[in-house]
Amino acid sequence: MNATELVMGSDAALFMSGMNAYLLDFLATGYNYWMAIVLMMIGFYITLARSNLVKKIIGLNLFQTAMFLLYISIGNVVDGGVPILTDNPDALYSNPLPHVLILTAIVVGIATTALGLALAVRIHEAYGTIEEDEILDAEAGDS
Amino acid sequence: MFATILPAALLAQLPVLQVAIPLLAAPVCVLLGRGRWVHDFSLLVTAVVAITSLALLQLVLGGGDASYALGGFAPPWGIEYRIDPANAVILLLVSVSGFLVLLQSRTSIEAEIPKQKHPLFYTAFLLCLTGLLGVAATGDAFNAFVFLEISSLATYALVATGKSPRALTAAFRYLILGTIGASTFVIGIGLLYMATGTLNMSDLATRIPASPHHAVIQAAFALIIVGLGLKAAIFPLHFWLPNVYTFAPMVVTIFLAATATKVALYLLARFVFVIFEDASFAGMLLMPLALLAMFLASLAALQQGNVKRILAYSSIAQIGYMFFALALASTQAVAAAWLLMLTHALAKGGLFMAVAGIALQTGSSNLDDWKGIAKQMPWSAAVMVVCLLSLVGVPLTAGFVAKWSLLVAIFSTSGSIILVAVVAAASLLTLLYAGKILETIYLGTPDEQRATANLREAPLAMLVTAMLVAAMNIYFGLNGTVLSDLSNRAALALLSGF
Numbered sequence: 001m002n003a004t005e006l007v008m009g010s011d012a013a014l015f016m017s018g019m020n021a022y023l024l025d026f027l028a029t030g031y032n033y034w035m036a037i038v039l040m041m042i043g044f045y046i047t048l049a050r051s052n053l054v055k056k057i058i059g060l061n062l063f064q065t066a067m068f069l070l071y072i073s074i075g076n077v078v079d080g081g082v083p084i085l086t087d088n089p090d091a092l093y094s095n096p097l098p099h100v101l102i103l104t105a106i107v108v109g110i111a112t113t114a115l116g117l118a119l120a121v122r123i124h125e126a127y128g129t130i131e132e133d134e135i136l137d138a139e140a141g142d143s
Numbered sequence: 144m145f146a147t148i149l150p151a152a153l154l155a156q157l158p159v160l161q162v163a164i165p166l167l168a169a170p171v172c173v174l175l176g177r178g179r180w181v182h183d184f185s186l187l188v189t190a191v192v193a194i195t196s197l198a199l200l201q202l203v204l205g206g207g208d209a210s211y212a213l214g215g216f217a218p219p220w221g222i223e224y225r226i227d228p229a230n231a232v233i234l235l236l237v238s239v240s241g242f243l244v245l246l247q248s249r250t251s252i253e254a255e256i257p258k259q260k261h262p263l264f265y266t267a268f269l270l271c272l273t274g275l276l277g278v279a280a281t282g283d284a285f286n287a288f289v290f291l292e293i294s295s296l297a298t299y300a301l302v303a304t305g306k307s308p309r310a311l312t313a314a315f316r317y318l319i320l321g322t323i324g325a326s327t328f329v330i331g332i333g334l335l336y337m338a339t340g341t342l343n344m345s346d347l348a349t350r351i352p353a354s355p356h357h358a359v360i361q362a363a364f365a366l367i368i369v370g371l372g373l374k375a376a377i378f379p380l381h382f383w384l385p386n387v388y389t390f391a392p393m394v395v396t397i398f399l400a401a402t403a404t405k406v407a408l409y410l411l412a413r414f415v416f417v418i419f420e421d422a423s424f425a426g427m428l429l430m431p432l433a434l435l436a437m438f439l440a441s442l443a444a445l446q447q448g449n450v451k452r453i454l455a456y457s458s459i460a461q462i463g464y465m466f467f468a469l470a471l472a473s474t475q476a477v478a479a480a481w482l483l484m485l486t487h488a489l490a491k492g493g494l495f496m497a498v499a500g501i502a503l504q505t506g507s508s509n510l511d512d513w514k515g516i517a518k519q520m521p522w523s524a525a526v527m528v529v530c531l532l533s534l535v536g537v538p539l540t541a542g543f544v545a546k547w548s549l550l551v552a553i554f555s556t557s558g559s560i561i562l563v564a565v566v567a568a569a570s571l572l573t574l575l576y577a578g579k580i581l582e583t584i585y586l587g588t589p590d591e592q593r594a595t596a597n598l599r600e601a602p603l604a605m606l607v608t609a610m611l612v613a614a615m616n617i618y619f620g621l622n623g624t625v626l627s628d629l630s631n632r633a634a635l636a637l638l639s640g641f
Contacts, residue, residue, distance in 0.1 A: 047319060060322055067326050067333070074337045098336070101285050105329060108292045112322050115299055119315045126308035135312055 032073035039066035053123065053130040057116045064109045071098040071105070149198065157199045158211040158224040161234060162277045162290075164192055169269040173262050182249055185265045189242040189272065196234040196276075203231045204632060210282070218282070219343035225282030228632035232481060233279040233409045236488055240401040241272045243492070247608035248394035251499050255392040256304055264304060271297035271398070275406045284342045284418075287410060288329045291374065294406070295321045298399065302391040313386035320373060320383045328370025334363035335418075347418045360419075367414050368428070374407035377429070377466055378436035381459045388455035389508075393499035396451065401492035404462055405484045412469055412477065416637045429470040434565065436463025441572035445579065450498055451508045453576055454491065457534065460573070461487045467566065468549055474634045476552040481630035482545040486533065489541050489619065493530035493612035497523045500601025500609060505593070510580065514587025519598040522606055524584050529613040531577040533620065536570055541616045544623035546570060548630075 027034060039062060046059025075098035083096040120130050127135050153160075168188040175181045203209055203226050213222040226234070245268075256264050274294025281287050299321070303314035336342055338359040339350040351360060373380040384404075388396050437460050444456035461483070468480035500523045501516060502508045517524035529540065536546030553563050600606060619626050 044323070047323065053315065056319055060319060063323065064326055067330055070330060071333050074333060098333070104285075104289055108289065108296075108325075111296055112292075112318065115296055116315065116318050119299070119303055119311055119318065122303065123308075123311045123315060126311055139309060139312065 032069065032076075036066045036070040036073065039063075039069065051132040053120045053132060054117070056132075057113060057120065060116070061109065061113060064105070064112075068102045068105060068109075071102045074098050154198075154202060155209075155211070157195055157202065158209050158226050158280055159213065161192060161195050161199060161238075162224070162273055162280055164188060164195065165269045165273040165276065169266045169273065172265040172269060175262060177258055177261055181262050181265050182245070182252070185269060186242070186245045188269060189238065189245050192272070192276070193235075193238040193242040196231070196238040199226055200228075200231040200235050202226075203228055208636075219341050219346035222286050223282040223343055223345075224280045225345065226280060227636040228629070229413070229481070229634070229636045230279045230409065232485070232629050232633050233406060234276060236485060237272070237275045237279065237402045237406065240398060240488060240492060241268075243608055243612065244394055244398045244401070247496050247605050248397070248499070250602040250605060251393045251503055254503055255306055255394075260304065264301070267297045267300045268394075268398075270294075271301060273297075275402055278406050278410055282344045284332045284335065284344055284347065285329070286342075288325065288332060291328070291407075291410075292325055294403070295325060295374070298395075298403065301395045302387050304395070305390045305392050307390050309386065310390035310392075313383075313390045317383040317387050320380075324370045324373030324380070326370070327366050327373070331363040331366030331370060334359050334366065338363070344413065344418060348420065351418060352420060364414075364419055368411065371407050371411040371414070375404045375411060375466075376459055376462055378432045378440070378459065378463060381436070381440070381462075384459060385452055385455040388458065389449060389451045393495065393502060397492055397495040397499060400454070400458055400495050401488040404458070405465075405488065408462070408465055408469070408480075408484065412480070412637060415469070416472070416477070423472070426470040426472050429466050433463040433465075433467035433470060434569075436460055436466070437566070437569035438572065441569060441576065444576045445572070448510055449508055450502075450510050450513065450580065451495075453510070453580065454494055454498070457573065457576065458487075458491060460569070461491070461534070464546075464549060464566070464569075468552065471552060471556045473552065473556040474631075474638050475548070476556050477637055478627070478630040478634035479545065479549040479552040481633045482548055482626055485626050485630070486541040486545040486616075486619070489612060489616050490530045490533040493526060493609060493616060494534065496605065496609035496612060497526040497530065497601075500605045503605070504598055504601060510583050512593070513584050514593075515584070515589040516587075516598075517585045520600050522610065523601050526606075526609045526613040527584065528581060529616055531581060533616040535573045535577050539617065539620045541619035541623075541626065543620055544627060548627060 043059045043062030043064075043066060047056050047063060048059075050056055050059060075095040077092060077094045080092045080094040083093040123135065124130050127138050129135060129138075165188055168184070172181050172185060175184055199209065209226040210218070211224040212218055213224065216222070252261070252264065271294050274290045274292070274297060277290030278287050278294065281290060299314045299318045302317060303311050305311075305313075332342070335347060335351075338357060339347055341347055341350060369380070376384045388400060391399070440456045440459035440463065444453045444460065447453045447456060465480050465483045465487070468476045468483060498508065501513060501520055504520065505512055505516065507513075533540035533542035536542040550563050550567060553566060554560065601609075
């Protein structure tokens with residue numbers, strides 16, 4: 001007989017431990033997805049809230065990486081191996097398609113980052129700063 | 144016409160040629176160097192693409208959908224390019240816009256973009272064209288994302304070539320928002336793949352009705368609408384657009400105004416009507432936003448002093464009309480949406496072409512600097528009159544055909560005379576800012592410096608192309624059945640599924 005049972009009686013304690021198990025299960029089975037969402041929101045927040053243009057790009061990268069994680073998680077098969085053709089027709093393997101898609105998306109992400117950084121360099125040349133609030137001030141004075 | 148001239152083997156390749164030609168031509172531009180060849184070459188490429196899309200449209204209208212299995216891998220496993228009347232019309236819109244824009248813009252490109260950057264500029268332009276055509280042509284959801292990003296990345300680079308340093312910040316903000324939009328879209332596609340195990344659009348369409356109210360599919364739906372809404376600049380997601388249109392080089396502005404948002408809109412329509420087949424939710428969400436866009440963006444347009452900015456806000460308002468038509472979700476209304484896209488491309492393309500000419504000669508796009516410009520540049524001003532009337536939707540112009548069919552569709556779909564009145568009232572706001580521009584350029588008195596300056600009419604190529612587009616605005620207004628027949632076919636193709 002543990003402490004909770006002493007306080008709440010056995011039925012309620014059973015219910016609580018059931019709820020805990022359910023919650024834990026809920027969090028644990030979708031662990032990858034939870035992490036993807038958390039990462040995504042961190043990236044999104046950085047992109048919107050930071051004034052520094054390079055930090056915005058870093059946030060954007062985080063956002064995209066979270067998206068990659070989501071795709072890779074979708075492709076996972078429990079107990080699945082690498083998707084390489086073998087003699088064993090019953091071999092269980094992970095779905096390779098999302099991996100291939102993400103290869104393409106990574107290339108797109110790199111291109112976006114490169115272009116974004118190039119723009120940040122040009123903005124620094126033109127305005128002498130990469131802080132967005134200072135750029136906005138300069139633009140307000142401009143027009 | 145084309146079906147009899149072209150060999151059958153070539154006809155079967157048309158869906159992929161449409162996208163492959165500009166893609167392969169883009170790196171050639173780098174090799175051609177800085178001479179005048181690079182412009183002629185790009186013009187030739189866009190002409191070939193325009194003819195291809197015309198042939199494709201004829202093929203599709205005459206003999207059913209065209210399908211092309213990329214690399215010979217049969218759909219739904221391989222990537223499929225699938226052309227039906229709905230996207231054949233969009234392909235034609237994009238490719239003809241690309242051709243006319245290049246035909247018009249040699250002088251303005253030389254004036255606005257440093258000589259040593261010309262090869263790269265044309266490369267980016269052709270890549271942008273490739274991306275837009277690819278989005279319209281593909282029948283594969285993930286492929287659509289890739290092409291969307293090809294066109295977007297090229298667009299960011301093109302916008303950044305603008306002369307003002309503010310072009311850089313406009314491009315940067317567009318890059319951030321555009322990437323968030325594209326990522327949101329691709330997360331939606333990932334969820335769809337998770338729920339159905341397929342990426343082929345027609346395959347998705349057959350698998351989703353089995354579980355339309357599944358939470359994963361509904362989340363995917365929401366993410367895709369937000370992602371594409373950002374690219375299409377639907378009302379609260381439009382913040383990137385005014386600065387992009389204002390500070391990009393004129394040639395880029397003309398091209399984007401005529402094509403980019405329409406392609407995103409097309410893809411959204413494809414997802415809503417063909418893949419999800421349940422437009423009621425989207426309708427509830429989009430209709431109020433569309434109404435807000437019509438009124439708020441038109442009011443914002445009235446406040447602006449820069450002509451490009453007025454027209455940019457006007458674009459946001461006009462996108463509101465298109466979304467409103469899509470939200471009604473009847474065949475008639477979707478046909479009206481297609482008509483609105485076509486006529487808006489004609490009107491706004493022509494307007495920005497005239498603006499490019501006047502801005503080139505006066506060196507300014509502030510309305511205050513354009514007072515009484517009609518006396519010095521009568522032809523450019525005339526083009527602006529025709530296109531502004533078409534934008535407002537005055538009878539005998541193409542815009543009228545579209546606005547009228549929208550009002551008819553609203554009445555027959557919702558039966559609400561109030562909605563008809565509200566949308567008609569929004570059109571009056573268009574009249575206000577169009578009137579403001581016309582009043583300034585015709586009745587304004589120029590300051591002394593400008594009045595005595597030896598200001599000539601825009602260069603011949605710019606003027607002739609702009610007048611051609613203005614003439615198209617009138618021709619399709621007098622002969623409205625051409626466009627409305629096309630739009631009806633497009634709407635039927637979308638709403639009856641693949």
